[in-house]
Amino acid sequence: xxxxxxxxxxxxxxxxxxxxxxxxxxxxxxxxxxxxxxxxxxxxxxxxxxxxxxxxxxxxxxxxxxxxxxxxxxxxxxxxxxxxxxxxxxxxxxxxxxxxxxxxxxxxxxxxxxxxxxxxxxxxxxxxxxxxxxxxxxxxxxxxxxxxxxxxxxxxxxxxxxxxxxxxxxxxxxxxxxxxxxxxxxxxxxxxxxxxxxxxxxxxxxxxxxxxxxxxxxxxxxxxxxxxxxxxxxxxxxxxxxxxxxxxxxxxxxxxxxxxxxxxxxxxxxxxxxxxxxxxxxxxxxxxxxxxxxxxxxxxxxxxxxxxxxxxxxxxxx
Numbered sequence: 001x002x003x004x005x006x007x008x009x010x011x012x013x014x015x016x017x018x019x020x021x022x023x024x025x026x027x028x029x030x031x032x033x034x035x036x037x038x039x040x041x042x043x044x045x046x047x048x049x050x051x052x053x054x055x056x057x058x059x060x061x062x063x064x065x066x067x068x069x070x071x072x073x074x075x076x077x078x079x080x081x082x083x084x085x086x087x088x089x090x091x092x093x094x095x096x097x098x099x100x101x102x103x104x105x106x107x108x109x110x111x112x113x114x115x116x117x118x119x120x121x122x123x124x125x126x127x128x129x130x131x132x133x134x135x136x137x138x139x140x141x142x143x144x145x146x147x148x149x150x151x152x153x154x155x156x157x158x159x160x161x162x163x164x165x166x167x168x169x170x171x172x173x174x175x176x177x178x179x180x181x182x183x184x185x186x187x188x189x190x191x192x193x194x195x196x197x198x199x200x201x202x203x204x205x206x207x208x209x210x211x212x213x214x215x216x217x218x219x220x221x222x223x224x225x226x227x228x229x230x231x232x233x234x235x236x237x238x239x240x241x242x243x244x245x246x247x248x249x250x251x252x253x254x255x256x257x258x259x260x261x262x263x264x265x266x267x268x269x270x271x272x273x274x275x276x277x278x279x280x281x282x283x284x285x286x287x288x289x290x291x292x293x294x295x296x297x298x299x300x301x302x303x304x305x306x307x308x309x310x311x312x313x314x315x316x317x318x
Contacts, residue, residue: 008114018115117132228285
């Protein structure tokens with residue numbers, strides 16, 4: 001994929017060139033052979049090229065160039081277009097969508113690539129999951145892999161994991177004795193792991209982008225951590241962690257200045273991470289400033305701090 005993108009302006013660079021010089025290298029790099037349980041096939045035709053909508057037949061006239069199989073199940077269809085074609089054009093997207101949802105296919109995701117751009121959609125939402133220019137392919141390769149890689153297609157939940165901050169620090173040579181002073185750290189989901197351990201999560205921008213941070217601390221430190229909250233909210237929050245499901249979402253309104261050190265590498269299911277061990281809380285604050293993304297998308301059974309003060313206080317401060 002290492003060539004001058006100005007080649008896309010050449011009228012002789014057409015759809016077949018996009019297939020061979022752009023899409024095929026991507027699929028090869030992702031490790032898809034033409035045979036096996038994890039494979040890519042070319043131009044799979046439909047026995048019945050239409051979808052019934054009520055009593056009407058909706059024709060499926062596009063046969064995408066590639067179909068990715070994982071564990072012998074179709075997971076994603078990818079269609080090549082000429083560089084002169086718009087990958088976001090409504091008719092192109094509609095046809096690829098119709099193919100993906102066809103009863104003989106039933107993929108959850110589909111994509112289009114014209115060489116200049118790669119776009120991946122979910123059948124569940126109109127906005128693209130990923131939209132990249134050719135010049136971004138290499139620097140954003142991890143994003144491509146998380147949408148087209150076999151393990152992520154087999155287990156989409158793995159995509160939610162951002163790179164681990166503790167692991168990144170360890171790879172930089174930071175050792176366990178180094179004191180890390182972290183200011184204005186806004187925490188989200190807390191969980192009581194055992195009678196000796198509570199963990200909390202946060203996100204931070206570091207190096208190549210957003211990283212996930214896991215903070216571990218003993219239960220006796222919880223009071224100091226929530227000391228910046230209004231007393232009624234602090235009590236509710238601590239109470240939620242003392243009963244099933246032993247979780248509570250701070251919704252990023254709990255902000256700490258703290259000192260931490262690297263812990264031991266830990267593996268949980270498909271995730272390996274290095275937690276940060278909280279050694280001291282310098283200050284705890286109740287910060288109501290808005291955040292770019294709503295962190296309140298947690299299960300209904302989990303106590304949500306934001307809901308507690310919004311519901312309880314319809315205009316009054318907690």
